[in-house]
Amino acid sequence: MELIKGVGITKHFGGVKALSGVDFKVEQGTIVGLIGPNGAGKTTLFNIVAGAFPPTSGTVHFEGVDITGLPAYKICRRGVARTFQVTRPFGEMSCVENVAVGVVNHQPDASRAVWTQRAVECLRIVGLEGFESTEARHLNVVQKKKLEIARALATGPKLLMLDEVLGGLNSQEIQDAITFIRNLRDQLGLTILWIEHVMGAIMQATEKVIVLDQGRILMNGSPEEVVNDSRVIHAYLGD
Amino acid sequence: MTISLGESRLKSTPKILLCLAGLAVFALLPWTMGVYNQHVLIVCLFYTMMAASWNLLAGYTGQVSFGHAAFAGIGAYVSGILVVKAGLNPWGGVVIGTLCAAAFGFLVGLLCLRMGGIYLSLTTLGFSEILHIVINNEYEITRGTMGLQVPGLIENYSKIAYFYIFLAGALITLAVVYRLVHSNAGLNFRAVQNDERAASALGVDVVRTRLLAFTVSSALAGMAGALYGHYMLLITPHLPSLDQQFLVLSMTVIGGLGSFVGPVIGAFSLEILSEYIRAWGEYHVLVFGLVALFVARFAPKGIVGIYKAWRGKYRAATA
Ligand SMILES: Nc1ncnc2c1ncn2[C@@H]1O[C@H](COP(=O)(O)OP(=O)(O)OP(=O)(O)O)[C@@H](O)[C@H]1O
Ligand SMILES: [Mg+2]
Numbered sequence: 001m002e003l004i005k006g007v008g009i010t011k012h013f014g015g016v017k018a019l020s021g022v023d024f025k026v027e028q029g030t031i032v033g034l035i036g037p038n039g040a041g042k043t044t045l046f047n048i049v050a051g052a053f054p055p056t057s058g059t060v061h062f063e064g065v066d067i068t069g070l071p072a073y074k075i076c077r078r079g080v081a082r083t084f085q086v087t088r089p090f091g092e093m094s095c096v097e098n099v100a101v102g103v104v105n106h107q108p109d110a111s112r113a114v115w116t117q118r119a120v121e122c123l124r125i126v127g128l129e130g131f132e133s134t135e136a137r138h139l140n141v142v143q144k145k146k147l148e149i150a151r152a153l154a155t156g157p158k159l160l161m162l163d164e165v166l167g168g169l170n171s172q173e174i175q176d177a178i179t180f181i182r183n184l185r186d187q188l189g190l191t192i193l194w195i196e197h198v199m200g201a202i203m204q205a206t207e208k209v210i211v212l213d214q215g216r217i218l219m220n221g222s223p224e225e226v227v228n229d230s231r232v233i234h235a236y237l238g239d
Numbered sequence: 240m241t242i243s244l245g246e247s248r249l250k251s252t253p254k255i256l257l258c259l260a261g262l263a264v265f266a267l268l269p270w271t272m273g274v275y276n277q278h279v280l281i282v283c284l285f286y287t288m289m290a291a292s293w294n295l296l297a298g299y300t301g302q303v304s305f306g307h308a309a310f311a312g313i314g315a316y317v318s319g320i321l322v323v324k325a326g327l328n329p330w331g332g333v334v335i336g337t338l339c340a341a342a343f344g345f346l347v348g349l350l351c352l353r354m355g356g357i358y359l360s361l362t363t364l365g366f367s368e369i370l371h372i373v374i375n376n377e378y379e380i381t382r383g384t385m386g387l388q389v390p391g392l393i394e395n396y397s398k399i400a401y402f403y404i405f406l407a408g409a410l411i412t413l414a415v416v417y418r419l420v421h422s423n424a425g426l427n428f429r430a431v432q433n434d435e436r437a438a439s440a441l442g443v444d445v446v447r448t449r450l451l452a453f454t455v456s457s458a459l460a461g462m463a464g465a466l467y468g469h470y471m472l473l474i475t476p477h478l479p480s481l482d483q484q485f486l487v488l489s490m491t492v493i494g495g496l497g498s499f500v501g502p503v504i505g506a507f508s509l510e511i512l513s514e515y516i517r518a519w520g521e522y523h524v525l526v527f528g529l530v531a532l533f534v535a536r537f538a539p540k541g542i543v544g545i546y547k548a549w550r551g552k553y554r555a556a557t558a
Contacts, residue, residue, distance in 0.1 A: 050440060072439040082440055090433035093426075101430040104423040105442030115423070155442050 003028045003159055003191045004049065004080075009058035011044055011215075018044040020215045022058070026159070031185055031192045033202040033223070036212035037236055042195045043085055045212070046161050049193075050082045051075040062159070077105065081157035083148035085164050085195070091137035095123055098136050098147055102154030122150040126180075142168045153184075160184065162194045166201055174198060178205045203227065211235070269402045277398040283510045284405035285467050288412045289483075290490040290502030292459035295416050297488075298497035299425070300452040301432035303356075305484055306347060306363035307460050309370045312479020314340040314461025315468035319389040320380060322469075329392045333465040340461020341454050348453025352446055367481065374476045386475035389468055401470050408466050412459050417499060419455065428452060482524050486513075489527035493534050495543030504542055 005025040011018045019041045026032045034042050048055045054069035061067065067075055081102075090098050099119035104110055110118070120132060126146040131139065136147060145165050152160055162181070166174055178201050184190045196202050202209060202223060209226040211218040213235040219226065226232055269277045293307045317339040318332030327335070347366055351359045374381045381387055393400050419425055427448045430438040439445050468474040477483065486509070494505020509527055516523045538545055 052436065052440070071444075072436075073442050073444050076440060076442040084437065084440070088434045088437035090430050090437065092433055093429055097426060097429070101426050101438065101443060102441040104426055105444075108423065110423070112421075151441055 001028045005061045007059050009048060010056045012056045017215050022217055024210055026191060026193050028191055031206045033206040033209040034195045040212040041215040042212055043163055046082055046163055050080055076155055079158035081152035081155045082161040083152055083163050087144040087148050089136035089144050089147055094133045094135055095147060096132045099123060099150050099154045102151045106156040122154045126150040160190045160192050164195055166196060166198045174201055181205055269399050274398050277402060279514055281402055281405050283507045284409045285463055286490055286506035286510050287409045287503050288463035289487045290506045291412050291416050292456045293487050294491045294502045296452050296456040299420055299428045303360050304363040305360050306367045307487055308483035309367040309479045310340045310344055310457040310460035311464030313343050314464035315474045315478055318465040319387050319468050319474045322389055329390055329469050336465035337458050337462040341458035344457020345454045348450045370479055371476055384476055386473045388473055391472055392469045485528050486524050489531035492531040493541050495541030498543040501541050501543040
């Protein structure tokens, strides 16, 4: 079953055509990579799916329901969570409180004890134990990315959209992160759409890869098909 | 689980006892002083209500409204006019004045929804000026700058009785602010203040959150204004004026924007101080404004922030 499906998604920013007629879908329970050169429109696609802004034209369906143009908070409450490429922590709130914002809007009746416990658990899942009462602005870049993931998990998502979460990690840490992301699917049953520039990670972790270039789908297929495709190599390396 | 979530929650039993003891002493204070000092205390409590409710909006959701004194004016005039022209009981007037201020707060909040920062400030400033002009010109109803004479809340005028009424008003205001800030809505308030886009991505209904803060804050200002009118027995356009607005702003900023006790400290210290420098005329508001600017620039958490930083250093040194 397809969890999310976009048809003909187009987005213009003034004269900039960030996306032009993008069709894509993600099957329930899969990990799908979204790759493409800088400025290809990957983050813009996330923004449209998550409701940060509406598309110029086209539709997005989640679990078969049309969610095009719904406000971000409603899409989140339906089960779509995203991280931000440039992290957006609530700087003056503690890590627990940062994550708790996701919890209380997912479970409005949660008492303080309940949301604290759930937030602490999410922080532990991403490896931020010990930072519970640290104000988020004191975290380093890698920790802020972990916090993004913890907050997204706290909203109880079905679809998790990760936007370049490996930046700043060394190769061992990248391996751990791959295991971590696969576990999110295998153990928590999440479906994952993942933007990443680290091709090795995409090769190892995903079942399917969508390639965007200049606002259009260049191709999609298995990781092996994608890395060996001359069009993809061309798009990345240029002429 | 031993995670500190805002200090006010932890070590709570001794802290609560200390607060209750302080409150008891404070409640006995007016019996030890003359009417003039009793009056100063009552005014302090009025400003506590104003500053604490403005802090809910500006300190916890980041909406720097310049219409807070105007909402107090709405509460006062609605109550005063209903009592004088329609013979309503003053307490009923206070309730309706509060509700009207809430309704106006909701509407102005709606108008300002898509605005932030300077645009919100300017729009609320405009609202405040419009209200001022209307009050000055609708002489038949408001008595303009002459002021509207209104009856008191109690049969036999007594400063001590008013002190307890204002103490109750201030405690209600503080309790409402405390409950909201420490509820799940309080998390949403601060999330919206820190980053609206991130908040909405986590499921926060930003529109609802901002409107809730605007409405509750305006209602509390309306209640403060209505009580004040029936205490002074005269409502003048000075209540909903920018002078008052900047005074409340200065109290909150100097005391500690976004902290629970900050506005209380700011309200008491500035009101008491202004009694001493009354001789300077209205210049004292100007001076407070300048001090507030200075504080906002160099110590954005105000007196409370300075105290916390000092205590942190002291603890580090003795640990
Ligand atoms: N809010 C916006 N306003 C105007 N232009 C935008 C906006 N967001 C994106 N763009 C433009 O749209 C195009 C696609 O940007 P997008 O951020 O989606 O690329 P990306 O594939 O995520 O790139 P990267 O790999 O560098 O993150 C770029 O030309 C960008 O400048
Ligand atoms: Mg991007």
